[in-house]
Amino acid sequence: MKKFLGLILLALSAQSFAQDIAIIPAPSSVVAAKGTFTLNPETNILVDFPDHKAVKLFTEFLKKNGYNNTIVNINATGTKPANVKNAIVLQTTFTGGAVNNENYELKVTENQVVVNGKDAGLFYGIQSLMQMMTPQKKGYATIPCATIKDAPRFAYRGMHLDVSRHFYSVDFIKKYLDVMAMYKLNTFHWHLTDDQGWRIEIKKYPKLTQIGSNRAQTKVGSYSGGTTDGLYDNTPYSGFYTQDQVKEIVAYAAERFINVIPEIEMPGHSVAAISAYPILSCDPSKSYKVAETWGVFTDVYCPTDTTFRILNNILDEVMEMFPSKYIHIGGDECPKDAWKKSGFCQQLIKDSALRDEAGLQSYFIRRIERHINAMGRRMIGWDEILEGGVAPNATIMSWRGENGGIAAAQLNHDVIMTPGSGGLYFDHAQSTNAQEPLSIGGDAPLSKTYNYEPVPSVLNADQAKHIIGVQANLWTEYIATPAKAEFHLLPRMLALSEIAWTPAANKNYKQFSEKRVPKHLAILESKGYNYRVPDIEGVSDTTLKGSDFKFEMNPGVEGAHVYYTIDGHTPRETDMWYTEPLRIKVPAGKKIDFQCITITPGGKRSNLVKMVLDNSGQ
Numbered sequence: 001m002k003k004f005l006g007l008i009l010l011a012l013s014a015q016s017f018a019q020d021i022a023i024i025p026a027p028s029s030v031v032a033a034k035g036t037f038t039l040n041p042e043t044n045i046l047v048d049f050p051d052h053k054a055v056k057l058f059t060e061f062l063k064k065n066g067y068n069n070t071i072v073n074i075n076a077t078g079t080k081p082a083n084v085k086n087a088i089v090l091q092t093t094f095t096g097g098a099v100n101n102e103n104y105e106l107k108v109t110e111n112q113v114v115v116n117g118k119d120a121g122l123f124y125g126i127q128s129l130m131q132m133m134t135p136q137k138k139g140y141a142t143i144p145c146a147t148i149k150d151a152p153r154f155a156y157r158g159m160h161l162d163v164s165r166h167f168y169s170v171d172f173i174k175k176y177l178d179v180m181a182m183y184k185l186n187t188f189h190w191h192l193t194d195d196q197g198w199r200i201e202i203k204k205y206p207k208l209t210q211i212g213s214n215r216a217q218t219k220v221g222s223y224s225g226g227t228t229d230g231l232y233d234n235t236p237y238s239g240f241y242t243q244d245q246v247k248e249i250v251a252y253a254a255e256r257f258i259n260v261i262p263e264i265e266m267p268g269h270s271v272a273a274i275s276a277y278p279i280l281s282c283d284p285s286k287s288y289k290v291a292e293t294w295g296v297f298t299d300v301y302c303p304t305d306t307t308f309r310i311l312n313n314i315l316d317e318v319m320e321m322f323p324s325k326y327i328h329i330g331g332d333e334c335p336k337d338a339w340k341k342s343g344f345c346q347q348l349i350k351d352s353a354l355r356d357e358a359g360l361q362s363y364f365i366r367r368i369e370r371h372i373n374a375m376g377r378r379m380i381g382w383d384e385i386l387e388g389g390v391a392p393n394a395t396i397m398s399w400r401g402e403n404g405g406i407a408a409a410q411l412n413h414d415v416i417m418t419p420g421s422g423g424l425y426f427d428h429a430q431s432t433n434a435q436e437p438l439s440i441g442g443d444a445p446l447s448k449t450y451n452y453e454p455v456p457s458v459l460n461a462d463q464a465k466h467i468i469g470v471q472a473n474l475w476t477e478y479i480a481t482p483a484k485a486e487f488h489l490l491p492r493m494l495a496l497s498e499i500a501w502t503p504a505a506n507k508n509y510k511q512f513s514e515k516r517v518p519k520h521l522a523i524l525e526s527k528g529y530n531y532r533v534p535d536i537e538g539v540s541d542t543t544l545k546g547s548d549f550k551f552e553m554n555p556g557v558e559g560a561h562v563y564y565t566i567d568g569h570t571p572r573e574t575d576m577w578y579t580e581p582l583r584i585k586v587p588a589g590k591k592i593d594f595q596c597i598t599i600t601p602g603g604k605r606s607n608l609v610k611m612v613l614d615n616s617g618q
C-alpha cells in the first residue's frame with residue numbers, strides 16, 4: 001500500500017513538474033525531473049561563441065530584467081563547463097543535424113543549465129529557457145529540472161503583415177518581429193504594396209511613394225454596406241519605408257533568425273502604383289487615384305514591355321534590399337476586365353498562342369519568374385498563379401482553402417499552407433460574439449487555428465514533402481492601430497507557432513489553452529503587448545432553466561480575475577470577485593441576471609457574458 005501511494009505521489013509530482021514547463025510551441029520531447037536550478041548573482045554564463053546572436057539575446061534579456069551575471073568565454077579561458085557548479089552553459093557543439101540547424105537540446109539540473117544548438121538552434125533553446133525561468137527576488141530565478149530535445153516540424157513558419165491598407169511604424173515592425181522570435185517563427189511576409197498604398201521607397205521610380213503612398217481619405221466602417229455606407233474620414237493617409245529603414249528591419253529580423261520576404265503585388269492590387277505611373281495600366285490616358293476603400297479593383301498592370309521593364313527594375317531594387325531566397329509577387333485577385341478591353345492584350349493573346357486572359361495572367365507571372373530566377377531567387381505567389389498554368393519553379397501560398405496547395409503539391413511544387421478556412425486569416429474575428437471589433441470576415445477562434453493540420457490527408461508521402469510550412473496572415477483593412485493588430489495577432493499566433501513547430505502527436509488544445517496560454521498572456525502583457533482576453537471557461541451567453549446552479553469559471557489569463565454581478569449591473573473591478581466554485585439559488589418564480597467578465601491586472605477585459613438563470617416556471 002505504501003509503495004502504491006508512493007507511486008501515485010511520484011506520478012502526481014511528475015505531472016506538476018510538467019505543468020511548470022509551459023513552453024510554447026511545445027517541444028518535441030520534454031522529460032521533467034525533480035528539483036530546480038536557481039539562477040543567482042554568482043551564476044556564471046559560460047559560452048563557447050560569445051558573438052553568437054543567441055548569446056546577445058540572452059545577455060540583453062538578463063540585463064533588461066535586472067540580472068548581472070558574468071559571461072565567461074570557455075575557449076579563451078580554458079574553462080571546462082563540466083567542472084563548474086552553478087552555471088548556465090551555452091554551447092554550439094550540437095550535432096543533431098535537423099533542417100537549418102534549428103534543433104537544440106536543453107538540460108536543466110540542480111547544478112547547471114546546458115543549452116546546446118548551432119545557429120538558430122541555440123537561439124531557440126534560449127527562447128525555451130527564458131520561458132522556463134520564474135523570476136524570484138531581484139537577481140534570482142528558478143528553472144525546473146528537465147531534459148528537452150527539440151526540432152521544428154516545418155522549415156517555413158511564417159507570419160504576414162499587410163502594411164498597405166494601414167501603415168505600421170519601424171518600431172511596431174520590430175515589436176512584431178520580437179514576438180515572432182519568442183515563438184520560433186522564422187519568416188516575416190511583408191505585404192508592402194496594394195491598391196491603397198505603395199509603402200517601399202524605389203529610387204528609380206520616386207513617384208511610387210511620392211504619389212502612391214498617399215490616399216486622400218479612407219472608407220469608414222464596413223466596405224460592404226451597413227450604416228457607414230458611403231462614409232469617408234476626410235483625412236489624408238500616408239506612410240512608407242525608406243530603403244535604409246527596410247535594411248534596418250531586415251537586419252533586425254536576421255538577428256532573430258527571421259527571414260523577411262517582401263511582397264510586391266502584381267498584376268492586380270496595383271492601383272497605387274498605377275496612380276503614380278499610369279503607363280503601367282492598359283489605359284494611360286485615364287487618371288487614377290490611390291484606392292480609398294477596400295476590395296478588388298479592375299485597374300491592373302498591362303503586360304507591355306514597358307510594364308515588365310519597370311517591374312523588373314523595381315524587383316532589382318527590392319532584391320538589393322532583401323537577401324531572401326524567396327520573393328513574393330502576389331498574383332491573387334486580378335480581374336481581367338482591362339485586359340479584355342485592351343487591343344494590345346488581345347493581340348498579345350493571339351501572338352503568344354495563349355488560350356485566354358487566364359493564359360495571359362500565366363504569361364505575366366512566368367515572365368516575372370524568369371527575371372527573379374535569373375537573379376538567383378525563387379518566386380512565391382498566391383494560389384491564383386496556378387490558373388492558366390503554373391510558372392515552372394514557383395512556390396504556392398494556398399489561401400483559398402487547401403485545393404490550390406493540394407494541386408500544386410501534386411505537380412511537385414512547394415507549398416505554404418495559409419488557408420482562411422483553417423483559421424489562419426487573423427483579420428477574421430475571434431468569435432461570432434457581437435462584442436468582437438469590426439473585422440473583415442468570419443469566425444476564427446483560437447481553437448480553430450490550433451486544430452489546423454497543414455498536411456492534407458489526400459497527399460501521398462512524396463507530395464506531402466512539398467508542404468514546406470504554414471503561415472497566418474494579418475490583413476489590415478479594418479486594423480488601423482497597433483493595439484488592434486496585436487489584439488488580432490494574440491493569442492492566435494501562439495497557436496500558429498504550435499502548428500508550425502510541434503509534432504502533431506504532441507498537440508493538446510486543452511493543455512495549451514488552459515495551462516500554457518494563460519501564463520504566456522500574462523508575460524505578453526508585462527512586455528506591453530495587447531491581446532484578446534480569452535472567453536471565460538465554463539459560462540456562455542444563454543438562458544438556463546432551474547433553481548440551483550453551480551459554476552466553475554476560469555479567467556484564461558494568469559493573475560486576472562473574473563468579476564460578476566447578479567443584479568443586472570455590468571460587472572467591474574468594484575463587483576464580486578470569483579474565487580471558488582459559485583453556487584446560485586434562484587427562488588421559485590424568479591429570474592437572475594448573471595453577468596461576468598475577466599479583467600487582467602493591466603485592465604484588459606474579456607467579452608462580457610450575460611446569462612439568465614430562470615426559475616420563473618415559464
Ligand code: ACM
Binds near residue numbers: 332333382399
Ligand atoms: C488574399 O487574401 N487575397 C491573398
